[in-house]
Amino acid sequence: MRVVILGVGNILLTDEGVGVHAVNELTARYDLPDEVEVIDGGTSGMDCLDQVSDADWLVIADSMRAKKEPGTITRLTGDEIPAFFKTKISPHQVGISDMLGTLNFHGLMPRNIVLLGVEPKSFATAMELSPDIAAVLPKVVDMLVAELVAIGVPPKPKAA
Incomplete structure (x- = not known):
């Protein structure tokens, strides 16, 4: 089995980078x-083609309007994802939908x-998430872990 967890977003635009922050935290x-x-x-969604092609599971973490x-x-x-991309949901949407x-x-x-899409609060120029989105980051990571558990490839917490 091949599982790909893809975090996308622009970390220079506050909450737009939540997907990247989530996979880094994971x-x-x-x-x-x-x-x-x-x-x-x-x-750069198109640059990830080779890495995500033919995966058994692709789990995407992203900001989503x-x-x-x-x-x-x-x-x-499944089919909910392409249907949702008919409207612009994030500044880099073209990369993912393409x-x-x-x-x-x-x-x-x-x-x-x-x-897994997180409703953003801010797209201001800053490398940190807004406080509201930073507060839900642990939940996003927990949801990524839950997806892996459901798929049958549970991660192990690192030793403290």
Whole structure:
């Protein structure tokens, strides 16, 4: 089994970088099984094609405008994901939607896709998350861990 955890976002624009912060926190707190690859995709979705192609599972962490309260985490799977990309949900959306479209066109689409999207509060120029989004970052990491457990590749907490 091959599982890819992809954190995307621009860490120079406050909450837009929540996906990258989430995967960095995941790898800082957990030892991951060999079947799990974690990718800091930044804003370059198309550059990740080779790394995510033909994965059994692709779990994406990202900021996502869903017209909800800042900090709300939305979980989308399967056909919900392309349908959601019909409207602009993040500044780098073109990269992710283009990546998924290209994978689909070439028959290399991951067999299962999960998107964990966090409603942003700010896209101001800063490398730190806004306090509201920083407060939900541990929950995003917990949700990534829950996805891995559900898939059957549970991570182990690192020794303190």
